[in-house]
Amino acid sequence: MIYREAGQFKSSYAGDQAIFPVVQDRVFVTAAVAAAVVVPPLLASEYWLQAVLIPFLVYALAALGLNLLTGYAGQLSLGTGGFMAVGAYSAFKLATAFPRLNIIVVFLLAGVAAAAVGILFGLPSLRIKGFYLAVATLAAQFFLIWLFNKVAWFTNYASSGTITAPDRTLFGALITGPNSTPSARYLTALGLVAVFALAAKNLVRGRIGRSWMAIRDRDIAAEIIGVRPLRTKLLAFAISSYYCGVAGAGLVFLYLGSAETLAFDIGISFLVLFMVIIGGLGSILGSFLGAAFIVLVPIVLSNTPHAIGLRMPVALQKQFELMVFGGLIILFLIVEPHGLARLWQITKEKLRLWPFPH
Amino acid sequence: MLDALHAVLVAPFRDMAGSPAFLVEVLIGGLFAGLMYSLVALGFVLIFKASGVFNFAQGVMVLFAALTLVGLLERGAPVLLALGLTTAVMVALAFAIERLVLRPLVNQEHIILFMATIGLNFFLEGFGEMLWGANVKKLDIGIPDRSFIVRGVQINELELTAAVTAAVLVAVLALFFQRTRIGRALRAVADDHEAALSLGIPLKTIWVVVWSVAGVVAIVAGLMWGAKSGVQFSLSLIALKALPVLILGGFESVPGAIVGGLIIGIGEKLGEVYWGPLVGGAIENWFAYVLALAFLLVRPQGLFGERIIERV
Numbered sequence: 245m246i247y248r249e250a251g252q253f254k255s256s257y258a259g260d261q262a263i264f265p266v267v268q269d270r271v272f273v274t275a276a277v278a279a280a281v282v283v284p285p286l287l288a289s290e291y292w293l294q295a296v297l298i299p300f301l302v303y304a305l306a307a308l309g310l311n312l313l314t315g316y317a318g319q320l321s322l323g324t325g326g327f328m329a330v331g332a333y334s335a336f337k338l339a340t341a342f343p344r345l346n347i348i349v350v351f352l353l354a355g356v357a358a359a360a361v362g363i364l365f366g367l368p369s370l371r372i373k374g375f376y377l378a379v380a381t382l383a384a385q386f387f388l389i390w391l392f393n394k395v396a397w398f399t400n401y402a403s404s405g406t407i408t409a410p411d412r413t414l415f416g417a418l419i420t421g422p423n424s425t426p427s428a429r430y431l432t433a434l435g436l437v438a439v440f441a442l443a444a445k446n447l448v449r450g451r452i453g454r455s456w457m458a459i460r461d462r463d464i465a466a467e468i469i470g471v472r473p474l475r476t477k478l479l480a481f482a483i484s485s486y487y488c489g490v491a492g493a494g495l496v497f498l499y500l501g502s503a504e505t506l507a508f509d510i511g512i513s514f515l516v517l518f519m520v521i522i523g524g525l526g527s528i529l530g531s532f533l534g535a536a537f538i539v540l541v542p543i544v545l546s547n548t549p550h551a552i553g554l555r556m557p558v559a560l561q562k563q564f565e566l567m568v569f570g571g572l573i574i575l576f577l578i579v580e581p582h583g584l585a586r587l588w589q590i591t592k593e594k595l596r597l598w599p600f601p602h
Numbered sequence: 603m604l605d606a607l608h609a610v611l612v613a614p615f616r617d618m619a620g621s622p623a624f625l626v627e628v629l630i631g632g633l634f635a636g637l638m639y640s641l642v643a644l645g646f647v648l649i650f651k652a653s654g655v656f657n658f659a660q661g662v663m664v665l666f667a668a669l670t671l672v673g674l675l676e677r678g679a680p681v682l683l684a685l686g687l688t689t690a691v692m693v694a695l696a697f698a699i700e701r702l703v704l705r706p707l708v709n710q711e712h713i714i715l716f717m718a719t720i721g722l723n724f725f726l727e728g729f730g731e732m733l734w735g736a737n738v739k740k741l742d743i744g745i746p747d748r749s750f751i752v753r754g755v756q757i758n759e760l761e762l763t764a765a766v767t768a769a770v771l772v773a774v775l776a777l778f779f780q781r782t783r784i785g786r787a788l789r790a791v792a793d794d795h796e797a798a799l800s801l802g803i804p805l806k807t808i809w810v811v812v813w814s815v816a817g818v819v820a821i822v823a824g825l826m827w828g829a830k831s832g833v834q835f836s837l838s839l840i841a842l843k844a845l846p847v848l849i850l851g852g853f854e855s856v857p858g859a860i861v862g863g864l865i866i867g868i869g870e871k872l873g874e875v876y877w878g879p880l881v882g883g884a885i886e887n888w889f890a891y892v893l894a895l896a897f898l899l900v901r902p903q904g905l906f907g908e909r910i911i912e913r914v
Contacts, residue, residue: 314713320713368895368898368899371898371899371902372898372899372902373902374712375656375712375716375849375853376849376853376898376902376903376904379845379846379848379849379891379894380849380891380894380895380898382842382845382891383888383891383892383894383895386887386888386891387888387891387892389887390885390887390888394881464912510842514720517717518717518720521713521714521717525713559731560732562728563727563728563729563731563732564728564732565728566724566725566727566728566731567724567725567728567729567732568728569721569724569728570721570722570723570724570725570726570727570728571721571725572721573717573718573720573721573724574702574703574718574721574722574725577707577710577714577717577718577721578703578706578707578718581707581710581711581714
């Protein structure tokens with residue numbers, strides 16, 4: 245009843261090719277975006293913006309990027325943290341070397357740098373596949389982090405080895421740096437993520453996305469029907485790294501404020517991979533759901549014992565959190581291996597008939 | 603430019619030729635380090651061979667085994683009893699993993715199982731620390747950590763013991779795989795799950811056996827690493843050291859894990875000693891990966907991996 249597309253006819257090619265052909269989807273997405281723009285800056289506390297919403301947006305962007313590569317093009321990558329670091333450090337270098345450059349342009353250029361590095365480390369994907377490739381991408385992760393640690397030029401010779409987001413404005417409002425308000429940073433992140441999600445959605449339903457999926461499903465067959473593996477795979481690496489690079493820049497400029505290489509270590513690569521898998525491989529919506537899940541679970545876990553009046557030592561709670569987090573991940577994989585996006589799809593199927601059984 | 607080329611291509615080799623005894627020492631150090639990596643990689647290979655699962659939790663299993671062993675020893679258990687109990691714990695763990703993680707995930711894609719083992723990784727890390735505490739512990743099993751000198755080359759007794767143990771372990775495993783009934787069943791399962799099932803080989807039992815064997819290998823690895831550098835959280839990170847060994851040797855090959863480990867160990871030490879200073883050192887984190895990557899570009903399935911035959 246609620247989600248019924250009966251009676252919605254498509255009478256033009258444009259209507260047929262719309263991103264959201266069903267009216268309810270269109271209404272829902274528009275409402276969600278509108279709510280995301282209006283509600284949090286008005287209602288959410290600083291804690292919510294800073295600890296939940298901004299990291300959610302930044303991680304969602306990284307998850308989008310990895311989902312393009314792993315979910316759509318089928319290339320397993322564990323180098324996400326390294327590519328994000330490239331984005332963050334090049335954004336820092338650009339922003340400090342050209343103080344008058346618009347910060348959004350800085351983000352976009354940082355993505356270009358990450359894309360170039362991504363192409364370089366994507367080259368082995370032409371020869372090796374599967375887990376061999378996954379381990380090979382770890383080379384990118386470790387090498388890049390080592391490079392940023394070792395070469396002081398990247399941090400402008402800061403003795404602490406950290407990079408700090410400078411103050412930058414957009415339309416007269418301060419959006420990065422220590423003096424900016426969380427609301428401004430949240431809205432910037434939201435704008436970036438919205439544009440990038442729309443671009444991703446359009447990418448994957450066009451020629452490029454279809455060639456990615458062809459490579460993912462059966463690469464030899466794809467090659468035979470005329471999909472060029474070299475170009476397709478490298479394009480996937482480039483675009484995925486572009487997203488990750490912008491997310492990395494966002495991580496430092498919009499979320500953390502300042503960071504060192506530790507913020508981009510192997511742990512973050514796994515975290516983003518978790519988001520993609522738990523959200524749903526090959527799903528744009530899944531990237532968001534996965535990011536929300538992975539950002540929220542640790543917060544819920546660390547607050548639950550306090551909320552129900554249980555007191556335990558910090559170390560014990562830390563270990564307990566690790567255990568529950570690991571257990572939850574296994575549980576989710578068992579319950580729904582295709583991720584939260586699939587659950588959402590099932591819900592929609594149910595809503596189509598609800599409340600009548602047939 | 604010419605100076606840089608000289609520093610990279612000529613000077614290190616001149617140094618090597620200059621002091622052969624030191625070179626031999628470096629090589630032996632690399633060999634031992636490589637054997638230690640092999641011990642960890644072996645656990646990966648066993649599980650991958652028999653179930654196609656890339657078990658990321660192997661590193662934490664090493665930590666868990668070492669923690670359990672140390673915990674028991676600290677409570678006054680004699681060495682043999684502690685070893686026996688630890689083995690029992692690892693077998694119980696294998697049963698639990700098969701029942702709770704693997705069985706519900708039968709027939710899922712590889713990446714899903716891989717992620718499940720990362721979940722397992724988190725779980726065991728928390729669980730092990732909760733049971734036995736997070737502080738660094740010393741593991742003393744009676745092998746002295748001292749060195750003796752043969753013809754001007756230093757050899758560490760502990761490392762020698764580790765090497766012998768690893769060699770014995772590999773020999774036993776090879777015999778087990780080639781000669782016993784269950785070993786043959788394991789190879790059948792590795793070849794083809796469904797064909798093995800239709801022949802009446804019980805998949806569940808096989809998985810428990812393989813995970814138990816991997817658990818035992820983890821105990822040995824934990825023992826050796828723990829005796830060398832103490833039992834602590836960072837022990838679980840040696841999984842990351844074993845991964846390049848794995849891709850170099852091939853995921854399915856036991857000899858590959860050994861040879862790969864030796865190549866990585868030696869390459870890493872040589873690179874660190876002779877080329878490391880050129881780029882400011884601390885290259886051991888990524889050098890092994892780049893080395894393995896270079897090998898992979900020539901042989902995409904690793905040195906001993908099964909040849910990849912692709913069909914449409």
